[in-house]
Amino acid sequence: MSANPLTKAEFELAGNAVSIRHFTRRFGETTVLRNLNLDIAPGEFVALLGHSGSGKSTLLRALAGLDTVEEGQIDRPSAVSVVFQEHRLLPWKNVTDNVTLGLDGKEWNAQAEAILHEVGLGHRLEAWPLTLSGGEAQRAALARALIREPKLLMLDEPFAALDALTRLRMQKLVLDLWKRHDCAVLLVTHDVDEALALADRALVLERGEIRTEVEIPLTRPRRHADPVFEALRERLLHALGVTS
Amino acid sequence: MVELVMNLFPARTASHQLSLSIGGLLRFCRRYLSVALVLVLWQAGAQAGLIPSRLLASPVQIVHTAWSLTLDHTLPQNLLVSLGRAGAGLVLGIAVGVALALVAGLSRVGEDIVDAPMQMARTLPALALVPLFILWFGIGELPKILLVALGVKFPVYLNLYKGIRSIDPKLIELAKTLGLSRWKIIRDIIIPGALPDLLVGIRFAVGISWLMLVVAEQVNADSGIGHMMMDAEDFLRTDIILVGLAVYAVLGLLSDQIVRLAEGRLLTWRGRTAVQGGTR
Numbered sequence: 097m098s099a100n101p102l103t104k105a106e107f108e109l110a111g112n113a114v115s116i117r118h119f120t121r122r123f124g125e126t127t128v129l130r131n132l133n134l135d136i137a138p139g140e141f142v143a144l145l146g147h148s149g150s151g152k153s154t155l156l157r158a159l160a161g162l163d164t165v166e167e168g169q170i171d172r173p174s175a176v177s178v179v180f181q182e183h184r185l186l187p188w189k190n191v192t193d194n195v196t197l198g199l200d201g202k203e204w205n206a207q208a209e210a211i212l213h214e215v216g217l218g219h220r221l222e223a224w225p226l227t228l229s230g231g232e233a234q235r236a237a238l239a240r241a242l243i244r245e246p247k248l249l250m251l252d253e254p255f256a257a258l259d260a261l262t263r264l265r266m267q268k269l270v271l272d273l274w275k276r277h278d279c280a281v282l283l284v285t286h287d288v289d290e291a292l293a294l295a296d297r298a299l300v301l302e303r304g305e306i307r308t309e310v311e312i313p314l315t316r317p318r319r320h321a322d323p324v325f326e327a328l329r330e331r332l333l334h335a336l337g338v339t340s
Numbered sequence: 341m342v343e344l345v346m347n348l349f350p351a352r353t354a355s356h357q358l359s360l361s362i363g364g365l366l367r368f369c370r371r372y373l374s375v376a377l378v379l380v381l382w383q384a385g386a387q388a389g390l391i392p393s394r395l396l397a398s399p400v401q402i403v404h405t406a407w408s409l410t411l412d413h414t415l416p417q418n419l420l421v422s423l424g425r426a427g428a429g430l431v432l433g434i435a436v437g438v439a440l441a442l443v444a445g446l447s448r449v450g451e452d453i454v455d456a457p458m459q460m461a462r463t464l465p466a467l468a469l470v471p472l473f474i475l476w477f478g479i480g481e482l483p484k485i486l487l488v489a490l491g492v493k494f495p496v497y498l499n500l501y502k503g504i505r506s507i508d509p510k511l512i513e514l515a516k517t518l519g520l521s522r523w524k525i526i527r528d529i530i531i532p533g534a535l536p537d538l539l540v541g542i543r544f545a546v547g548i549s550w551l552m553l554v555v556a557e558q559v560n561a562d563s564g565i566g567h568m569m570m571d572a573e574d575f576l577r578t579d580i581i582l583v584g585l586a587v588y589a590v591l592g593l594l595s596d597q598i599v600r601l602a603e604g605r606l607l608t609w610r611g612r613t614a615v616q617g618g619t620r
Binding site: 160178188225 | 533
């Protein structure tokens with residue numbers, strides 16, 4: 097360790113997978129994110145909740161490096177992967193080639209095969225994306241994200257377009273993959289139950305600021321009937337402006 | 341699935357298939373019945389002297405002429421010349437169209453420089469340029485090939501440009517999160533994504549290449565199918581003219597089939613989706 101001195105980013109990150117300091121993002125007159133601070137520990141699973149237009153996507157885009165950071169500072173690992181709500185597979189490449197997109201060399205094919213088996217798509221290695229079901233396509237997208245061994249995996253409402261049963265199966269898959277690959281996860285969702293079932297910590301973003309932050313100290317798999325679960329659920333729903 | 345059904349009901353499926361094929365045959369016959377009827381009436385009219393051969397040769401005469409033109413090498417030689425011109429013009433026109441579309445599609449500056457003049461030039465009927473082309477390039481092979489290339493480049497350009505511009509920006513965004521270089525984005529996303537539109541453009545281009553060639557060969561040429569037809573006009577040989585027309589029709593059909601075949605091969609990922617319309 098002492099042989100290679102830390103770069104600036106690594107120094108800032110020391111101890112954290114992600115560190116956001118005083119990050120502000122404006123689009124013209126509107127301020128979408130205001131003076132945002134957020135740390136994510138290595139291997140931590142964080143859920144980000146919020147209404148549409150609360151700034152979730154803007155934050156995700158900035159973390160994915162798709163947006164410039166003008167005010168404030170974002171330190172993130174170089175190995176970041178994103179899974180979007182739509183699978184975004186290239187229809188003209190088969191599943192394996194989609195997973196290895198941008199990775200040169202034949203040796204990646206074996207790795208792709210292994211990871212596709214891991215996400216339960218071992219039987220569709222050569223399939224065209226147009227022939228996949230919604231759940232299968234999202235599994236392929238997960239494989240494409242994981243083959244790069246990311247230090248931070250971002251999931252942008254990845255299961256919103258899936259049916260309820262498939263969504264439950266995919267949530268379980270994400271938990272398994274997270275445990276095995278040991279990466280920090282930032283899950284953007286507006287499903288409170290999904291956040292509570294998966295995350296270590298849930299954040300509620302409202303009008304560009306993190307208004308509520310909730311630790312979820314439950315062991316997994318979690319039961320919805322658990323009184324602690326129920327109480328956290330009430331709290332998050334309340335923070336989102338839903339009162340029962 | 342089909343196999344399964346066949347195994348379960350072998351006898352029934354076989355008879356079902358038989359009735360299907362008979363029905364198909366009947367439909368096939370019906371579709372061509374009217375064509376056959378026209379041909380028979382045409383032939384009968386010619387033999388009864390109702391259709392003077394000076395105006396329209398009879399079908400039998402046309403077949404006969406086509407055969408003798410083949411035997412004395414007139415038809416094959418002229419066909420080869422025409423094919424050569426159309427092929428050279430197509431290759432040149434497709435190359436220019438693709439190059440211009442890439443420039444316009446991949447950069448804003450390129451779009452400003454290339455697209456406006458192309459959109460303006462496309463409204464110009466290319467065939468109206470024939471006199472100018474003769475003045476500029478004489479009456480050799482060059483003006484004919486250039487005329488074909490000129491006609492071909494527009495559908496190729498317009499369709500490929502549209503294809504590049506209509507690529508889902510979300511796929512480009514994804515590629516950026518994966519750290520793909522600009523060159524790899526072009527190679528892996530933009531070009532394959534625009535390929536269906538390019539092929540539609542090429543199909544139009546092939547059709548247009550024959551159209552341009554007909555005119556180019558009839559205005560001034562000493563060889564080619566068009567020349568053969570113009571020559572026949574001087575001797576009132578309607579049979580030779582009709583042979584030329586038939587050859588053009590067959591060439592048009594064949595070249596369209598070839599491009600369709602290429603589409604099927606190159607776009608296997610689309611499965612059995614229908615070929616979409618394009619811009620001419």
